[in-house]
Amino acid sequence: SYGWYYKWCARYKIPYKDKNQHVETQLLLWTLEQIDQNTPPSHEDIRLQAAQLSSDPNFKASAGWVQRFCRRHSLLFGNNSVNEDLLPSFIQEKFSAFKSDLEKFVSERELPPQSVYIVDELALDFRNSSTLIPHRTLEYSLASCIVACDMTGSMLPLLLVLKDTTSKVEVVSKDLTIYHYTEANPHENCFRFWLENI
Numbered sequence: 448s449y450g451w452y453y454k455w456c457a458r459y460k461i462p463y464k465d466k467n468q469h470v471e472t473q474l475l476l477w478t479l480e481q482i483d484q485n486t487p488p489s490h491e492d493i494r495l496q497a498a499q500l501s502s503d504p505n506f507k508a509s510a511g512w513v514q515r516f517c518r519r520h521s522l523l524f525g526n527n528s529v530n531e532d533l534l535p536s537f538i539q540e541k542f543s544a545f546k547s548d549l550e551k552f553v554s555e556r557e558l559p560p561q562s563v564y565i566v567d568e569l570a571l572d573f574r575n576s577s578t579l580i581p582h583r584t585l586e587y588s589l590a591s592c593i594v595a596c597d598m599t600g601s602m603l604p605l606l607l608v609l610k611d612t613t614s615k616v617e618v619v620s621k622d623l624t625i626y627h628y629t630e631a632n633p634h635e636n637c638f639r640f641w642l643e644n645i
Contacts, residue, residue, distance in 0.1 A: 470500045475520055476538075482524065490514070553598070560598035567594050570631065588631040593641065606641045608633045616640060 474497050481488045488496070490513045497508035497516070517524060553563055570588040593606035604622045611627035618624050624644065626637050 470497055470506070471516065473500050474516065475523070478520075479523060479538075490517070493517070561601070563598045564595050564603070568592075568633065569594060591631045591633060593633060593638075604641075604645050606633070606637070608637060618644065 474493065477496055477500075478488060478493060481492075490510065493516065494508045494510065494513045497513070498506070501508070552558075553560075569592045571590040571592060589610050591608045593608070595603040597603075602622075604624060607623065607625045608631055609625060609627050610629070610631040612629065613627050614629065615627045616624065617627070624641060626633070626640070628634070628637065
């Protein structure tokens with residue numbers, strides 16, 4: 448079995464060669480895409496996707512295999528930022544290609560660095576989670592934060608959206624706006640207000 452082979456390789460410090468490495472690669476990409484879309488998969492989702500990706504009839508995507516998969520990639524699934532040098536090579540290649548394409552796009556259009564922004568929406572959940580893949584999705588969150596900066600690294604004011612029974616806006620300072628809304632997911636009016644006031 449794969450489990451026996453894996454343990455044998457670990458015991459004798461022999462590099463583990465998994466016949467299903469392509470499954471691991473595709474599954475990692477799929478899982479990261481799900482997380483990026485704010486729909487982190489459950490262990491059962493990962494198990495089913497792994498079984499679907501494998502062409503090996505003997506491959507069993509067991510619960511233990513899923514846990515080991517999550518632990519092998521815990522740096523990518525966790526709360527901490529990841530140094531790009533630690534990324535798997537196939538993700539590093541995609542990252543490098545995107546970076547190169549973006550630099551080319553900006554250069555060809557002669558865009559000033561202050562006119563190119565990166566914006567990210569972070570789901571904030573202050574409850575403890577025992578899962579290997581955190582469920583920081585807007586569906587379960589109590590708040591979300593919109594973080595943005597331009598190509599020079601200059602930060603835009605933060606927008607904090609708090610799940611609340613009321614709908615109101617607090618401009619706390621020039622660097623922070625708090626938007627109270629019935630859900631933590633920022634909606635169009637919320638973004639419009641933020642953009643008009645930055």
